[in-house]
Amino acid sequence: MLQFPLLLDQSDGPLYQRLYRALVQQIRCGTLSAGTRLPGKRTLSSELGISVNTVDTAYQMLAAEGYVESRPRSGFVVLPFIQEFPTTRTSSVPDAAPQPAPEKNWKFDLRTGSVDADLFPFRTWGRIQKELLYSSPQLLTYGAPQGDENLRAALAHYLAAYRGVQCVPDQIVVGAGLEYLLGLLAPLLSGVCAVEDPGYSSTRHILENSGLPCCAVPVDKYGLSAQALEQSGANLCYITPSHQFPTGVTMSAPRRAALLAWAAQKPDRYLLEDDFDAEFRFDQKPLPSLQGMAGADGAVVYLSTVSRSLAPSIRLAYMVLPQKLLPRWKSRYGNYANTVSRFEQQTFCRFIKDGYFTRHLARTRNTCKHRRDALVSALQTAFGKNTIQLNGIHTGLHLLLTLPNGPDEKTMVCTAAAAGVRLAGLASYYHTTPAQCPAHTVVLGYGSLSESAAPALAALLKEAWSQPSVSSLNS
Amino acid sequence: MLQFPLLLDQSDGPLYQRLYRALVQQIRCGTLSAGTRLPGKRTLSSELGISVNTVDTAYQMLAAEGYVESRPRSGFVVLPFIQEFPTTRTSSVPDAAPQPAPEKNWKFDLRTGSVDADLFPFRTWGRIQKELLYSSPQLLTYGAPQGDENLRAALAHYLAAYRGVQCVPDQIVVGAGLEYLLGLLAPLLSGVCAVEDPGYSSTRHILENSGLPCCAVPVDKYGLSAQALEQSGANLCYITPSHQFPTGVTMSAPRRAALLAWAAQKPDRYLLEDDFDAEFRFDQKPLPSLQGMAGADGAVVYLSTVSRSLAPSIRLAYMVLPQKLLPRWKSRYGNYANTVSRFEQQTFCRFIKDGYFTRHLARTRNTCKHRRDALVSALQTAFGKNTIQLNGIHTGLHLLLTLPNGPDEKTMVCTAAAAGVRLAGLASYYHTTPAQCPAHTVVLGYGSLSESAAPALAALLKEAWSQPSVSSLNS
Numbered sequence: 001m002l003q004f005p006l007l008l009d010q011s012d013g014p015l016y017q018r019l020y021r022a023l024v025q026q027i028r029c030g031t032l033s034a035g036t037r038l039p040g041k042r043t044l045s046s047e048l049g050i051s052v053n054t055v056d057t058a059y060q061m062l063a064a065e066g067y068v069e070s071r072p073r074s075g076f077v078v079l080p081f082i083q084e085f086p087t088t089r090t091s092s093v094p095d096a097a098p099q100p101a102p103e104k105n106w107k108f109d110l111r112t113g114s115v116d117a118d119l120f121p122f123r124t125w126g127r128i129q130k131e132l133l134y135s136s137p138q139l140l141t142y143g144a145p146q147g148d149e150n151l152r153a154a155l156a157h158y159l160a161a162y163r164g165v166q167c168v169p170d171q172i173v174v175g176a177g178l179e180y181l182l183g184l185l186a187p188l189l190s191g192v193c194a195v196e197d198p199g200y201s202s203t204r205h206i207l208e209n210s211g212l213p214c215c216a217v218p219v220d221k222y223g224l225s226a227q228a229l230e231q232s233g234a235n236l237c238y239i240t241p242s243h244q245f246p247t248g249v250t251m252s253a254p255r256r257a258a259l260l261a262w263a264a265q266k267p268d269r270y271l272l273e274d275d276f277d278a279e280f281r282f283d284q285k286p287l288p289s290l291q292g293m294a295g296a297d298g299a300v301v302y303l304s305t306v307s308r309s310l311a312p313s314i315r316l317a318y319m320v321l322p323q324k325l326l327p328r329w330k331s332r333y334g335n336y337a338n339t340v341s342r343f344e345q346q347t348f349c350r351f352i353k354d355g356y357f358t359r360h361l362a363r364t365r366n367t368c369k370h371r372r373d374a375l376v377s378a379l380q381t382a383f384g385k386n387t388i389q390l391n392g393i394h395t396g397l398h399l400l401l402t403l404p405n406g407p408d409e410k411t412m413v414c415t416a417a418a419a420g421v422r423l424a425g426l427a428s429y430y431h432t433t434p435a436q437c438p439a440h441t442v443v444l445g446y447g448s449l450s451e452s453a454a455p456a457l458a459a460l461l462k463e464a465w466s467q468p469s470v471s472s473l474n475s
Numbered sequence: 476m477l478q479f480p481l482l483l484d485q486s487d488g489p490l491y492q493r494l495y496r497a498l499v500q501q502i503r504c505g506t507l508s509a510g511t512r513l514p515g516k517r518t519l520s521s522e523l524g525i526s527v528n529t530v531d532t533a534y535q536m537l538a539a540e541g542y543v544e545s546r547p548r549s550g551f552v553v554l555p556f557i558q559e560f561p562t563t564r565t566s567s568v569p570d571a572a573p574q575p576a577p578e579k580n581w582k583f584d585l586r587t588g589s590v591d592a593d594l595f596p597f598r599t600w601g602r603i604q605k606e607l608l609y610s611s612p613q614l615l616t617y618g619a620p621q622g623d624e625n626l627r628a629a630l631a632h633y634l635a636a637y638r639g640v641q642c643v644p645d646q647i648v649v650g651a652g653l654e655y656l657l658g659l660l661a662p663l664l665s666g667v668c669a670v671e672d673p674g675y676s677s678t679r680h681i682l683e684n685s686g687l688p689c690c691a692v693p694v695d696k697y698g699l700s701a702q703a704l705e706q707s708g709a710n711l712c713y714i715t716p717s718h719q720f721p722t723g724v725t726m727s728a729p730r731r732a733a734l735l736a737w738a739a740q741k742p743d744r745y746l747l748e749d750d751f752d753a754e755f756r757f758d759q760k761p762l763p764s765l766q767g768m769a770g771a772d773g774a775v776v777y778l779s780t781v782s783r784s785l786a787p788s789i790r791l792a793y794m795v796l797p798q799k800l801l802p803r804w805k806s807r808y809g810n811y812a813n814t815v816s817r818f819e820q821q822t823f824c825r826f827i828k829d830g831y832f833t834r835h836l837a838r839t840r841n842t843c844k845h846r847r848d849a850l851v852s853a854l855q856t857a858f859g860k861n862t863i864q865l866n867g868i869h870t871g872l873h874l875l876l877t878l879p880n881g882p883d884e885k886t887m888v889c890t891a892a893a894a895g896v897r898l899a900g901l902a903s904y905y906h907t908t909p910a911q912c913p914a915h916t917v918v919l920g921y922g923s924l925s926e927s928a929a930p931a932l933a934a935l936l937k938e939a940w941s942q943p944s945v946s947s948l949n950s
Contacts, residue, residue, distance in 0.1 A: 014643065014771075014798060016798075017643075017645060057798075057801075057802055060802035060805075060806065061801075061802060061805055063806070113616075113617060114616075115615050115616060117612030117613070117615050118612075120612070120615055122608060122609060122612075125608070126605060126608045126609065129604065129605075129608070130601060130604075130605060133597060133600070133601045133604070134597060134601065137592030137593075137595070137597075138592070139788055140590050140592050140595055140786035140787070140788050140789075141588075141589075141590060141786075141787055141788060142588060142787045142788065143788060168489065168492075170489075170492060176651040176655070176790065176814035176815070177812050177814055179811055179812055180651070180655070180814055183658070187684070202810055202811075205810065206811070209662070209807060209808075211686075311615035311616075312615070312616060312617045312812070313614055313615050313616060313617065313618060313816060313817035313818065314615075314816055314818075315651065315812070315813070315814050315815060315816050323489065323532075326532070326536075327531075327532050327535035327536060330535070330536055331535060331538070332684060333684075335677055335680065336654055336677075336681070337652050337654055337787070337790070338790070339651035339652055339655055339790050339814055340651070340790060341788060341789055341790050341791075341815075341816055341819055342788035343788065343789075344816055344819075
């Protein structure tokens with residue numbers, strides 16, 4: 001329960017922020033454990049001698065950041081604080097506190113969005129950037145709304161060669177992140193959008209924010225099925241066919257064909273294909289994109305980003321629109337300024353055209369394959385081959401670990417956290433059907449896990465998950 | 476009228492693009508003059524032996540880019556091709572054509588968004604960028620959703636010192652351009668938004684695209700009046716009080732006070748203050764921002780950008796939210812990834828903190844003041860002091876030129892273009908009341924016009940506007 005005296009820090013920020021920070025601290029250090037009800041707003045306001053509005057603002061901030069949730073007739077209830085991790089694709093760092101509580105010092109960070117700075121091509125990127133800055137003053141002006149022409153031409157060429165995407169540069173839109181592009185795309189479409197369950201909660205959030213109601217459709221071991229999609233009544237479908245997030249399933253060819261047939265049945269049907277980490281396929285030749293199977297005027301919008309292939313902080317994503325959506329796009333956004341710095345657009349363009357991108361991908365893919373091999377091998381050694389199940393291991397940069405006879409998922413996450421390992425449970429990615437979630441399963445992102453560290457990680461997890469009782473962690 | 480044979484180029488792009496390019500070329504070279512009706516879609520489709528859809532797509536593209544407009548019962552009508560210039564704040568380069576018709580070779584480009592590459596601090600910017608790239612691998616990861624904490628702290632400090640803005644860093648949101656920020660802001664508000672008439676058509680377009688209906692309220696010589704605003708029934712108001720775009724009016728202090736009083740009357744009223752070029756005030760001390768007059772929890776959203784102060788291609792804008800909008804912001808966008816590259820955020824942060832930004836602004840302001848002086852003096856010399864009126868000259872980087880006894884505005888624009896001077900007429904910025912537009916008036920952006928070139932420009936304009944008849948230009 002809430003510990004008094006509630007110590008507000010002495011900063012000169014607004015009172016609601018200081019209250020917010022004090023509450024965050026109690027949640028993070030476990031004083032306020034999961035399931036605890038926060039005091040009523042009026043109660044706390046009179047106890048602290050501050051206004052109800054101030055308390056309400058602090059509570060709303062906690063709710064917005066997932067520390068608490070508002071429940072009917074219970075008021076605000078504290079959520080397990082590990083819950084802040086799942087949306088690692090966007091930011092996982094709460095930004096509200098000017099002086100945030102210190103981050104826990106993790107031994108291993110296995111969130112799925114983690115990147116390894118050692119793999120970033122600093123030297124080449126820096127050299128191109130510098131050359132462009134001094135040689136290209138014309139890059140100071142506004143560029144083309146959809147992105148610089150030569151970058152789109154380079155992307156069209158790259159996507160055709162490596163992902164089988166069929167398009168002309170005019171179909172490509174470059175923008176500051178996938179979320180931004182989804183936000184622009186949504187108003188061009190109408191109806192209901194199916195999202196994968198489990199899947200990215202942030203994608204659903206963005207689509208709904210942008211006016212497209214969503215419904216969740218379950219993913220099985222072949223991916224999302226056209227039959228389930230048909231039954232859902234949706235006319236749009238957001239999917240990650242190359243490497244379903246988070247289950248790691250690669251959608252089977254018959255399923256792909258069935259989805260394309262579904263999309264072709266009615267003119268307002270579209271598939272939104274998020275191909276975010278297809279570059280990291282280790283063991284088989286990657287399947288071509290759905291977009292490529294559908295063709296340049298098929299009903300597929302292809303989306304991808306450099307967040308995984310280069311770095312999340314370089315805000316550059318791209319989308320390939322079907323030709324029939326282009327007039328709608330141009331009429332709505334034809335005079336919007338592009339959102340990506342032209343210096344970064346041109347740096348990336350040169351990086352692709354001079355062959356650095358494919359070389360960088362090959363090198364990174366190779367490194368990540370070794371990391372995957374090392375992790376799989378270390379886990380099998382530590383737990384025993386028949387004790388654990390590993391899924392979604394053929395494409396990068398995360399896999400699923402199931403421990404059929406181990407503790408429940410929540411305990412797995414909490415004990416791992418106690419041992420210094422940051423990871424997420426699979427259930428936290430389910431929108432509406434957590435009951436269908438395979439039990440005892442966690443998601444391990446290994447994008448930034450070195451080969452040599454894998455045995456130590458596996459040993460830590462083995463020890464954490466072998467303890468008889470750990471349910472006292474949050475009490 | 477349309478000239479046959481309509482020569483489609485031999486590129487391998489889609490047919491609609493080749494048709495689009497052929498039509499653009501005829502419009503640009505004047506074969507298709509303003510006012511001409513395009514052939515009906517069915518007519519053209521059967522004449523060319525192509526599908527009606529292809530013709531329609533090409534026509535829609537032309538309409539989206541402002542080459543033609545669709546009129547009831549007339550079909551598509553060609554607009555004066557000079558009309559593509561006004562929205563220079565965003566891009567003025569049509570992006571649809573993979574091989575666009577060559578741009579006219581302008582002797583002088585007086586569009587308002589033009590920048591002078593010579594003023595950009597290449598050396599300092601490049602050095603900081605390089606240092607950060609090699610020293611800060613942590614910048615590869617996702618940053619905070621509202622923007623990096625230290626950048627927001629630096630902005631809060633800068634805005635307080637130079638624009639009288641009152642805020643804490645937590646109220647600041649950094650994003651990839653003003654348009655992007657407006658698009659996020661609009662769904663947090665509701666009701667009807669008044670926009671200035673004349674004003675930015677792109678702002679209105681974005682607000683309406685984002686679900687906020689707009690109405691236009693006239694600007695007089697003191698700015699927009701609270702009385703007119705009250706009568707409009709709007710509860711939101713987008714304004715450029717420091718330097719109204721395009722009239723150049725600085726809103727008077729009583730008008731400011733009246734607007735703030737208007738906003739304070741009802742809880743759903745907000746002023747959206749766009750302070751885009753307030754850094755360029757030459758002759759008097761700048762008035763503090765409306766936001767500063769209203770206070771940190773007043774009903775003002777403050778918006779600004781580095782498009783004028785650094786370069787439009789560096790996609791970095793910022794907005795200061797009233798505290799009461801913060802919970803709504805965080806609940807809707809709390810887990811959106813920020814859209815600005817962290818390397819650029821940090822480069823700009825260091826640029827501010829190390830004092831380069833204020834020095835750069837002082838230097839640029841000084842240069843632009845000399846340019847303004849040179850332009851004003853050259854125009855007065857060429858035309859005679861009593862023959863022309865110059866307005867909006869105290870704040871940068873554009874002014875209005877009226878030639879009371881000169882040709883009409885459209886002729887002024889066309890003859891200037893024929894003489895190699897690219898500029899826009901004032902009427903093109905009017906949303907709904909072009910009848911109220913002062914006659915014979917054009918907008919001259921001098922951000923990239925060197926002092927030494929001013930006399931030659933003035934002489935060119937004098938000659939162009941002294942010719943007896945020029946109405947044959949478009950025929």
